Amino acid sequence: MNLDFSDEQKQLREQVRRFLSENCTSDTVRAILEGPESYDKKLYQGLAELGVLGAAIPEEYGGVGLGHLELCVVAEELGRVLAPVPVSSSIYLTAEFLMLAGSEKQKETWLPKLAAGEAIGAFAYAEGQGRMSLAKIKATVSGGKLKGTKSPVADGDVADIAVVAAKNEKGQVSLYLVDLSGPGVSRETLESIDPTRSQARLSFDGAQAELLGAEGSGWHIASQVLDRAAVLMAFEQVGGADRSLEIARDYALERMAFGRPIGSFQAIKHILADMYVSATLARSNCYYGTWALNSGAAEFPVAAATARVSATTAFQHCAKNNIQVHGGMGFTWAFDCHLYYRRSNALAVALGSLSTWESQLIERMSAGNAETAA
Amino acid sequence: MDFKDTPEEAAFRAEVRAWIDANAPKHLLEELKNASFASNGVVSEDPIAAGKAWQKKKAEAGWACLHWPKEYGGGARTPIERVIWGQEEGPYAALTGVFTIGHGMCGPTVMSWASEEHKRKLLPPLASGETVWCQLFSEPASGSDLAGLRTRAVKAEDGSGDWIINGQKIWTSGAQYSDWGLLITRTNPDVPKHKGLTMFFLDMKSPGVEVRPIKQANGQSSFNEVYFTDVRIPDSQRLGEVGQGWEVSLTTLMNERLSIGSGMSTGFPELFRFCMEAEIDGEPAVKDSGVRSKLAQFAVKQSGLKYTGMRAISALSKGEIPGPENSIGKLVAGATMQELSMFALDLQGEAGVLWNEESPQQGRFQAMLMRSPATRIEGGSDEILRNIIGERVLGLPGDIRVDKDVPFKDIPTSGRKKK
Numbered sequence: 001m002n003l004d005f006s007d008e009q010k011q012l013r014e015q016v017r018r019f020l021s022e023n024c025t026s027d028t029v030r031a032i033l034e035g036p037e038s039y040d041k042k043l044y045q046g047l048a049e050l051g052v053l054g055a056a057i058p059e060e061y062g063g064v065g066l067g068h069l070e071l072c073v074v075a076e077e078l079g080r081v082l083a084p085v086p087v088s089s090s091i092y093l094t095a096e097f098l099m100l101a102g103s104e105k106q107k108e109t110w111l112p113k114l115a116a117g118e119a120i121g122a123f124a125y126a127e128g129q130g131r132m133s134l135a136k137i138k139a140t141v142s143g144g145k146l147k148g149t150k151s152p153v154a155d156g157d158v159a160d161i162a163v164v165a166a167k168n169e170k171g172q173v174s175l176y177l178v179d180l181s182g183p184g185v186s187r188e189t190l191e192s193i194d195p196t197r198s199q200a201r202l203s204f205d206g207a208q209a210e211l212l213g214a215e216g217s218g219w220h221i222a223s224q225v226l227d228r229a230a231v232l233m234a235f236e237q238v239g240g241a242d243r244s245l246e247i248a249r250d251y252a253l254e255r256m257a258f259g260r261p262i263g264s265f266q267a268i269k270h271i272l273a274d275m276y277v278s279a280t281l282a283r284s285n286c287y288y289g290t291w292a293l294n295s296g297a298a299e300f301p302v303a304a305a306t307a308r309v310s311a312t313t314a315f316q317h318c319a320k321n322n323i324q325v326h327g328g329m330g331f332t333w334a335f336d337c338h339l340y341y342r343r344s345n346a347l348a349v350a351l352g353s354l355s356t357w358e359s360q361l362i363e364r365m366s367a368g369n370a371e372t373a374a
Numbered sequence: 375m376d377f378k379d380t381p382e383e384a385a386f387r388a389e390v391r392a393w394i395d396a397n398a399p400k401h402l403l404e405e406l407k408n409a410s411f412a413s414n415g416v417v418s419e420d421p422i423a424a425g426k427a428w429q430k431k432k433a434e435a436g437w438a439c440l441h442w443p444k445e446y447g448g449g450a451r452t453p454i455e456r457v458i459w460g461q462e463e464g465p466y467a468a469l470t471g472v473f474t475i476g477h478g479m480c481g482p483t484v485m486s487w488a489s490e491e492h493k494r495k496l497l498p499p500l501a502s503g504e505t506v507w508c509q510l511f512s513e514p515a516s517g518s519d520l521a522g523l524r525t526r527a528v529k530a531e532d533g534s535g536d537w538i539i540n541g542q543k544i545w546t547s548g549a550q551y552s553d554w555g556l557l558i559t560r561t562n563p564d565v566p567k568h569k570g571l572t573m574f575f576l577d578m579k580s581p582g583v584e585v586r587p588i589k590q591a592n593g594q595s596s597f598n599e600v601y602f603t604d605v606r607i608p609d610s611q612r613l614g615e616v617g618q619g620w621e622v623s624l625t626t627l628m629n630e631r632l633s634i635g636s637g638m639s640t641g642f643p644e645l646f647r648f649c650m651e652a653e654i655d656g657e658p659a660v661k662d663s664g665v666r667s668k669l670a671q672f673a674v675k676q677s678g679l680k681y682t683g684m685r686a687i688s689a690l691s692k693g694e695i696p697g698p699e700n701s702i703g704k705l706v707a708g709a710t711m712q713e714l715s716m717f718a719l720d721l722q723g724e725a726g727v728l729w730n731e732e733s734p735q736q737g738r739f740q741a742m743l744m745r746s747p748a749t750r751i752e753g754g755s756d757e758i759l760r761n762i763i764g765e766r767v768l769g770l771p772g773d774i775r776v777d778k779d780v781p782f783k784d785i786p787t788s789g790r791k792k793k
Binding site (some may be wrong): 006358 | 375376378379383392512588647650658661663665666667669670671673674677678679680681682684685687688689692699702705706755757760761763764766767768769770771772773774
């Protein structure tokens with residue numbers, strides 16, 4: 001049995017962590033939080049040059065040809081430092097859509113650019129308030145022209161292409177690749193709880209839309225890609241949860257009250273112990289998720305939802321309690337606690353909210369995979 | 375990343391599987407699968423005798439106490455081999471639950487602290503299941519604060535060198551059928567509490583030892599009180615020096631927490647099965663979104679514990695020492711089981727109050743509800759486990775101990791102000 005990353009993968013982790021410690025500090029994140037830019041271009045380019053954007057993209061399409069285990073390692077590191085870059089939209093989602101359902105030409109055109117950070121992709125499926133479902137999709141494609149509004153679209157304001165879920169002429173949900181620089185596209189950056197990951201509204205009025213995958217297979221493809229992205233994002237969340245715990249632990253060791261370090265009080269110690277518990281459960285579930293993703297196991301849908309539910313819960317738990325351990329200082333703009341709190345709650349509703357994944361997990365288990373959780 | 379055995383592990387597993395298949399008491403399998411908190415599930419014959427018979431069979435073939443050296447009756451196997459054995463033994467392991475404390479805690483303590491003569495005399499029959507041991511540590515006034523124990527050992531006045539024991543222990547599992555007990559006592563009340571303790575082992579048939587079952591809050595009696603009235607123990611049965619008892623007890627307690635990848639039950643598979651069958655407004659409960667949210671949170675705890683265990687096993691397989699992750703096991707399992715049982719009763723509606731033949735799954739959830747408070751206390755309470763995680767894993771400072779330098783006899787015994 002070997003439910004652990006290999007030595008090579010651990011070396012990759014060290015390499016990425018070193019790179020990020022120099023290139024993605026709290027100041028980097030705050031520059032995006034407070035400034036006009038939607039993401040850190042220099043950091044994104046650096047990640048591309050390091051080869052990590054293309055970690056799971058085959059070499060023939062300009063990637064490094066490693067695999068999803070390596071991409072999970074990268075995701076965890078990005079999550080630890082709250083990297084303000086569109087990796088999830090461009091790599092976990094768009095590149096995965098292309099690899100799973102793209103035509104040869106679509107792959108050749110876009111994958112090398114995504115791997116090199118020369119183009120950014122986004123996934124546009126939500127249409128306003130409420131949990132996402134098939135019935136809510138109103139965007140339509142007729143004669144290759146897309147009409148409709150998508151909101152929120154993560155990284156939609158900076159993306160070059162979008163994978164858009166829309167109904168075809170027969171009313172079937174299909175996926176389309178849309179070049180966002182073309183005519184008939186307008187976009188607007190939206191305010192959100194976490195400006196370090198931008199959100200946008202994309203409005204389409206006759207934009208050129210190219211079918212991605214078979215007609216009417218939109219939801220089928222999307223659910224497979226969302227499962228993959230869920231595991232990758234769960235690693236980001238575990239990275240964030242671990243880092244929140246470390247920050248809280250360090251503060252509890254340093255901060256004195258009533259003549260002693262606050263970490264010596266059981267009221268604080270037990271909060272930290274519970275953070276460790278939730279982060280540990282999430283990490284173990286993520287290892288299960290990435291094993292299933294990488295090995296193509298039949299139980300992958302259950303494993304993906306398990307990793308996602310566990311990691312969302314852990315990151316929210318750790319980020320909110322990191323503020324609690326800090327007391328008033330945790331609620332200042334100057335301390336980083338709110339950066340993690342923002343990100344934890346933004347990621348909790350990305351790719352479908354927690355309750356959506358909880359429901360999917362149980363639906364999948366009751367569909368015959370119950371023994372996998374026993 | 376994979377869940378496969380190495381070729382050596384696979385060969386070992388095949389050997390174990392074949393032996394168990396040829397030797398296990400298969401006629402007891404169905405009963406063992408229904409093992410509950412109070413027993414190993416065997417009702418068709420004497421459960422203790424059945425456990426002793428299985429242990430003897432294992433010992434004769436070299437499968438007893440795999441983690442012990444051979445000269446003391448063990449199997450001298452590697453940790454990963456021990457894990458594989460446990461996986462293959464499966465429900466049959468419940469048969470030998472009566473030896474868990476002896477093999478896992480008392481035996482290793484004797485091995486570390488007893489004379490060679492005693493080790494050769496005591497350990498082989500413990501390994502082969504001829505003798506049962508219990509652990510006489512907790513007292514009515516000292517649970518988490520074990521070092522506050524009050525059972526006294528004083529030197530006999532007859533010059534024999536023997537010790538005379540008076541006092542009371544509590545929460546002693548298996549005392550009623552134990553042959554030997556590991557006993558921690560106070561030999562000096564004039565020094566701070568940790569420094570005045572001394573460890574002994576004693577024959578449970580000694581005159582003056584009285585075992586009384588405790589009637590527990592759930593109505594069962596799986597624990598005992600043990601009273602000592604002028605019980606005489608020869609000095610040769612002392613483990614460690616006089617006053618070194620605390621250090622000796624740490625050997626025992628460290629071994630208590632060493633069980634790796636044991637995968638404590640949370641009750642989730644049973645709850646899931648129940649939710650597939652139970653109905654809400656004519657639909658299976660599992661289709662209800664509120665039920666799904668609750669179930670999902672229980673599911674990820676169950677699965678998180680399972681894969682945390684597998685990460686520890688992975689480390690063992692590579693010959694590494696597992697990280698501290700496994701320290702979360704009982705903390706998560708105990709609280710989850712309690713919450714989960716309350717939820718199962720909730721789904722039963724008004725009938726959730728009943729604990730009779732109508733109750734789903736033979737009243738399993740009612741039994742869990744009534745037993746789970748103990749799981750959160752025994753073998754280290756939730757609070758002690760959080761302290762351990764906080765201090766040993768996260769490196770936080772210990773609490774300030776106001777009784778640290780106070781002679782034991784001067785430590786206050788009541789929180790009420792004297793009138």
